[in-house]
Amino acid sequence: xxxxxxxxxxxxxxxxxxxxxxxxxxxxxxxxxxxxxxxxxxxxxxxxxxxxxxxxxxxxxxxxxxxxxxxxxxxxxxxxxxxxxxxxxxxxxxxxxxxxxxxxxxxxxxxxxxxxxxxxxxxxxxxxxxxxxxxxxxxxxxxxxxxxxxxxxxxxxxxxxxxxxxxxxxxxxxxxxxxxxxxxxxxxxxxxxxxxxxxxxxxxxxxxxxxxxxxxxxxxxxxxxxxxxxxxxxxxxxxxxxxxxxxxxxxxxxxxxxxxxxxxxxxxxxxxxxxxxxxxxxxxxxxxxxxxxxxxxxxxxxxxxxxxxxxxxxxxxxxxxxxxxxxxxxxxxxxxxxxxxxxxxxxxxxxxxxxxxxxxxxxxxxxxxxxxxxxxxxxxxxxxxxxxxxxxxxxxxxxxxxxxxxxxxxxxxxxxxxxxxxxxxxxxxxxxxxxxxxxxxxxxxxxxxxxxxxxxxxxxxxxxxxxxxxxx
Amino acid sequence: xxxxxxxxxxxxxxxxxxxxxxxxxxxxxxxxxxxxxxxxxxxxxxxxxxxxxxxxxxxxxxxxxxxxxxxxxxxxxxxxxxxxxxxxxxxxxxxxxxxxxxxxxxxxxxxxxxxxxxxxxxxxxxxxxxxxxxxxxxxxxxxxxxxxxxxxxxxxxxxxxxxxxxxxxxxxxxxxxxxxxxxxxxxxxxxxxxxxxxxxxxxxxxxxxxxxxxxxxxxxxxxxxxxxxxxxxxxxxxxxxxxxxxxxxxxxxxxxxxxxxxxxxxxxxxxxxxxxxxxxxxxxxxxxxxxxxxxxxxxxxxxxxxxxxxxxxxxxxxxxxxxxxxxxxxxxxxxxxxxxxxxxxxxxxxxxxxxxxxxxxxxxxxxxxxxxxxxxxxxxxxxxxxxxxxxxxxxxxxxxxxxxxxxxxxxxxxxxxxxxxxxxxxxxxxxxxxxxxxxxxxxxxxxxxxxxxxxxxxxxxxxxxxxxxxxx
Numbered sequence: 001x002x003x004x005x006x007x008x009x010x011x012x013x014x015x016x017x018x019x020x021x022x023x024x025x026x027x028x029x030x031x032x033x034x035x036x037x038x039x040x041x042x043x044x045x046x047x048x049x050x051x052x053x054x055x056x057x058x059x060x061x062x063x064x065x066x067x068x069x070x071x072x073x074x075x076x077x078x079x080x081x082x083x084x085x086x087x088x089x090x091x092x093x094x095x096x097x098x099x100x101x102x103x104x105x106x107x108x109x110x111x112x113x114x115x116x117x118x119x120x121x122x123x124x125x126x127x128x129x130x131x132x133x134x135x136x137x138x139x140x141x142x143x144x145x146x147x148x149x150x151x152x153x154x155x156x157x158x159x160x161x162x163x164x165x166x167x168x169x170x171x172x173x174x175x176x177x178x179x180x181x182x183x184x185x186x187x188x189x190x191x192x193x194x195x196x197x198x199x200x201x202x203x204x205x206x207x208x209x210x211x212x213x214x215x216x217x218x219x220x221x222x223x224x225x226x227x228x229x230x231x232x233x234x235x236x237x238x239x240x241x242x243x244x245x246x247x248x249x250x251x252x253x254x255x256x257x258x259x260x261x262x263x264x265x266x267x268x269x270x271x272x273x274x275x276x277x278x279x280x281x282x283x284x285x286x287x288x289x290x291x292x293x294x295x296x297x298x299x300x301x302x303x304x305x306x307x308x309x310x311x312x313x314x315x316x317x318x319x320x321x322x323x324x325x326x327x328x329x330x331x332x333x334x335x336x337x338x339x340x341x342x343x344x345x346x347x348x349x350x351x352x353x354x355x356x357x358x359x360x361x362x363x364x365x366x367x368x369x370x371x372x373x374x375x376x377x378x379x380x381x382x383x384x385x386x387x388x389x390x391x392x393x394x395x396x397x398x399x400x401x402x403x404x405x406x407x408x409x410x411x412x413x414x415x416x417x418x419x420x421x422x423x424x425x426x427x428x429x430x431x432x433x434x435x436x437x438x439x440x441x442x443x444x445x446x447x448x449x450x451x452x453x454x455x456x457x458x459x460x461x462x463x464x465x466x467x468x469x470x471x472x
Numbered sequence: 473x474x475x476x477x478x479x480x481x482x483x484x485x486x487x488x489x490x491x492x493x494x495x496x497x498x499x500x501x502x503x504x505x506x507x508x509x510x511x512x513x514x515x516x517x518x519x520x521x522x523x524x525x526x527x528x529x530x531x532x533x534x535x536x537x538x539x540x541x542x543x544x545x546x547x548x549x550x551x552x553x554x555x556x557x558x559x560x561x562x563x564x565x566x567x568x569x570x571x572x573x574x575x576x577x578x579x580x581x582x583x584x585x586x587x588x589x590x591x592x593x594x595x596x597x598x599x600x601x602x603x604x605x606x607x608x609x610x611x612x613x614x615x616x617x618x619x620x621x622x623x624x625x626x627x628x629x630x631x632x633x634x635x636x637x638x639x640x641x642x643x644x645x646x647x648x649x650x651x652x653x654x655x656x657x658x659x660x661x662x663x664x665x666x667x668x669x670x671x672x673x674x675x676x677x678x679x680x681x682x683x684x685x686x687x688x689x690x691x692x693x694x695x696x697x698x699x700x701x702x703x704x705x706x707x708x709x710x711x712x713x714x715x716x717x718x719x720x721x722x723x724x725x726x727x728x729x730x731x732x733x734x735x736x737x738x739x740x741x742x743x744x745x746x747x748x749x750x751x752x753x754x755x756x757x758x759x760x761x762x763x764x765x766x767x768x769x770x771x772x773x774x775x776x777x778x779x780x781x782x783x784x785x786x787x788x789x790x791x792x793x794x795x796x797x798x799x800x801x802x803x804x805x806x807x808x809x810x811x812x813x814x815x816x817x818x819x820x821x822x823x824x825x826x827x828x829x830x831x832x833x834x835x836x837x838x839x840x841x842x843x844x845x846x847x848x849x850x851x852x853x854x855x856x857x858x859x860x861x862x863x864x865x866x867x868x869x870x871x872x873x874x875x876x877x878x879x880x881x882x883x884x885x886x887x888x889x890x891x892x893x894x895x896x897x898x899x900x901x902x903x904x905x906x907x908x909x910x911x912x913x914x915x916x917x918x919x920x921x922x923x924x925x926x927x928x929x930x931x932x933x934x935x936x937x938x939x940x941x942x943x944x
Contacts, residue, residue, distance in 0.1 A: 018482065046827050049831040331507060
C-alpha cells in the first residue's frame with residue numbers, strides 16, 4: 001500500500017466510521033454469533049501474497065462485523081461503559097500516525113509534557129487536592145497493582161524489591177466483599193497471597209463497614225500481622241456502592257496504613273462539585289484511580305492514576321540501564337519509571353482533545369444527565385409492581401430484578417431473572433449485564449454511554465416491560 | 473461535535489496524516505525543544521467551555537508537533553524501532569471507532585476469535601512448534617512478568633497466589649548481564665527480590681555463557697536455593713546478541729527450570745526460515761515473546777506472547793466474580809484471564825490488516841532488506857579507518873564507535889563518542905541511541921524503520937562521516 005492508496009482508503013474509512021455511528025442503532029447491541037462461528041470462516045494460515053485492501057475490508061464487513069458487540073451503541077447498559085467519542089477517535093488517528101513511543105521525555109517531549117499538563121487539569125476537574133501528581137496508566141487493574149507495589153516498597157524501605165519476601169512480613173490488605181476482582185489479582189501478583197486479603201463485610205447498601213474494618217485491623221495487629229493497605233471503592237462494580245472514605249481514612253491514618261481509592265467508574269462523577277461528598281477524607285488517601293476510558297468519553301485504554309508520594313512510586317519502578325540514559329536525566333519526567341511497562345503510547349492526546357472539545361461544562365452536563373436519567377429510571381422501577389430495586393442508585397447504575405406478585409422462592413427468582421436478562425439482551429435493542437447482591441440475581445442498568453439520550457432510557461424501560469410480559 | 477463535523481474533521485485528518493508521511497523527511501527526527509518548552513505554552517486549567525476543533529488542531533500543530541520525536545521518520549535508527557504502517561493505522565481507525573472492550577468472548581466474539589486465529593498465523597510464520605498458544609499482550613515487559621508469575625505459580629502449585637511467600641522458597645532467576653531491564657523489574661514485582669536474579673556473564677559476543685549458567689545453577693542448588701526460571705535473550709537490547717537457546721534449554725530441562733525467551737525485537741527476523749537457527753532448542757522453551765510493534769509494522773502496542781502450558785497461565789490469573797460470568801463460561805477464550813489487565817483493546821485487527829496487506833512474502837522481503845543493509849553498513853564501518861565495530865551484527869543493529877587513528881584513552885573515547893552521537897542527532901537528519909559494551913560508549917544504528925530505504929542508509933553513512941570530520 002503506497003501513500004496515495006493510504007490517503008484514498010483513509011477517506012473511505014472516515015466515511016465508514018461516520019456511517020457506522022449513523023446506523024449503529026440498527027445493529028443488535030450484543031453480537032448474535034455463536035462460539036466458533038467467526039474463526040471457522042478464517043483461513044488457518046497467513047497469506048503468502050499481499051492482499052488488496054478491498055478484500056480485507058470485505059472480510060472485515062462480512063466476517064468480523066457480525067461478531068462485534070457494540071459498546072458504542074446508545075442501548076449499551078452493561079458492565080460499565082467503555083466510551084469513545086468523536087474527538088477521542090480523531091485524536092487516536094493522530095496518535096497512531098505519529099506512532100511515538102513515549103517511554104522517556106526525549107523520545108517524546110510533547111507527549112511527556114502534555115501528559116503532565118492534562119493530568120493536572122484532570123486532578124483539578126475532579127477536585128483532588130494539589131498534592132497529587134497524575135500519570136496515565138492503561139487500566140485500573142494495573143494502577144491498583146502499581147499502588148500496592150508502591151505501598152509494599154515504601155513499608156519495607158524498598159527491601160522487597162531487593163530481597164523479596166525473605167524476611168517474611170505478613171502484610172495484610174483490606175477491601176470490601178464488593179470490591180473489584182483486580183484487587184485480589186494484584187494481591188496475588190505482588191506476592192502477598194490472597195489469604196492475607198481481608199474482605200470486609202458490607203452494610204445493607206453494600207458499602208464497607210468501618211466497624212468491621214477496625215476490628216479486622218486490630219485483630220491482625222494482635223495476631224502479629226502488619227496491616228499494609230486498604231483499597232476503598234468509590235462506586236463498586238456490582239452496585240456502585242460508596243465506601244465511607246472519611247472514616248476509612250481516619251483508621252488508616254491512625255494505624256499508618258496505605259490507602260488506595262478505586263473510583264474506576266465513579267471518578268468521572270466528581271466533575272460535579274456536589275458529588276465530591278464521595279471523597280470527603282481524601283487528605284488521608286495515598287493513591288487514587290479512575291478511568292476516563294469508562295465514563296469520560298475517552299477511548300479505552302486511558303486510566304488516570306494519582307499519587308501523593310511521587311518519589312516512592314518512581315523508586316519502586318525505576319531501573320536505568322545504559323541504553324535508556326538520556327542527557328536530560330531526571331530533570332524531566334521519564335514515565336517509563338512510573339509503572340509496570342517500559343513502553344508507553346501517547347494517550348494524553350485523546351484526553352486533551354476530549355476535554356477541550358466538550359469543555360468542563362459540557363462534560364458536567366452529560367454526567368448530570370446520566371445521573372438524572374438513572375434516577376428517573378430507578379423511580380420507574382420503584383413504582384412498578386413487577387420489579388424490585390436491589391440497591392440504592394447513588395450514581396448512574398440501577399440494580400433491580402423482576403419480581404412477580406405471585407410468591408416465588410429466591411432460587412426460582414434467580415432462575416427467572418437469569419432467563420429474563422437473556423431475553424432482554426436477545427432483543428438486540430439494549431444490553432444489560434448482571435451481578436449478585438445478597439445472593440440475589442441482579443440486573444444492572446448503567447446509564448452512561450456517550451450516545452445515550454433520554455429517549456433511549458424510555459425505550460429501555462419499554463423493552464424491559466415488554467419482555468417482562470413474557471414472564472408474567 | 474456532531475456527526476457531520478466528525479465526518480468533516482475525519483477527512484481533514486486523513487489528509488493531515490498522508491501529508492505528514494509525505495513531508496516527514498523535512499522534519500528533524502529528534503524534537504529540538506528544550507525541557508519545559510511545551511508545558512509552558514499550555515494553560516494550567518481545563519477550559520470550561522467547548523472549544524472548536526480548528527483551535528485544538530491549531531494548538532496541536534503549533535505547540536505539540538514541535539515536541540514530537542518522529543519514530544516513523546526513515547532516519548530513525550535509535551533504540552529499537554516502534555513501527556507503524558499504513559494498514560496498521562487504518563485498522564486502528566476502526567478499532568478506536570468500534571471501541572470494543574474485549575475482556576470476554578461475549579463482549580467481543582470477533583476480537584476473541586480473530587486474536588486466536590492471527591496468533592496461530594503468527595506462531596507458524598515465525599516457526600514456533602504447534603504446541604504453543606498465543607495471546608496478545610501490551611508490551612514485552614508485561615509478557616515477561618506474566619511468564620515469571622506463571623512459573624512461580626506452577627512451581628508452587630498455585631500456593632504463592634494463595635499464601636504469598638509465607639513458606640519462603642528462595643527461588644532464583646537467571647538472565648545474562650546484557651538482558652533487558654524489564655526482567656529485573658518483573659523479578660521485583662513478583663516478589664522474588666533482585667538479589668535472587670543471577671546475571672550471568674556473557675561471552676565476547678555478548679551472549680550468555682552456558683558454562684557460567686550451569687555453575688550458577690549448580691551453586692544455587694548446593695546453597696539450598698530453588699532455580700525457578702531462565703530468561704534467554706534472542707537479540708539483546710544492547711547489541712542484539714543471541715543467547716545459545718539450545719544449550720540453555722538442555723540445562724533447563726535437566727534441572728526442571730522454566731525457560732522464557734525474550735525475542736522482543738529479533739523475533740520478527742524468524743519470518744525468514746534461515747534465521748530460525750536462533751531458536752534451535754525451542755522444544756525446551758515454556759514461553760516466548762516478541763513484539764510485532766517493534767519490527768513487524770504494527771502500531772505500538774502489540775506484543776505476541778506464546779505459552780506452552782495455557783492451563784497454568786489461566787490458573788495463575790483467573791478470578792471469576794459474578795459480574796463477569798457469561799453463559800458461555802470457559803467453553804470459549806476469555807482473554808481477561810490471560811494476563812495482568814482485565815480490560816483489553818481489539819489489537820488483533822491491526823495485526824490482521826498488516827499481515828494480509830504485506831503478505832508473508834512482503835514482510836520477509838522487508839526484513840531481508842534490513843538485514844542486508846545493516847550488514848552492508850557494518851562492512852563500511854569495518855573498512856573505515858575512523859570507526860570501530862564493537863559487536864557482531866547478527867541481525868540489523870550495528871554497534872560501533874568513532875575511533876580516531878591518534879591514540880586516546882578509553883575514557884577520552886567515551887567522552888568523544890558521547891559528543892559525537894549528540895552532534896549526529898543534532899543534524900536532525902537521523903537519530904541514533906547508545907549503549908555501553910565492555911564499558912565502551914557504543915553507538916547503535918538500527919535498520920528497521922518501515923519507511924527506511926537503501927538510500928537512507930547511504931545518507932546515514934554520509935552524515936556520520938561528515939559529522940566525524942568535526943571530531944578529527
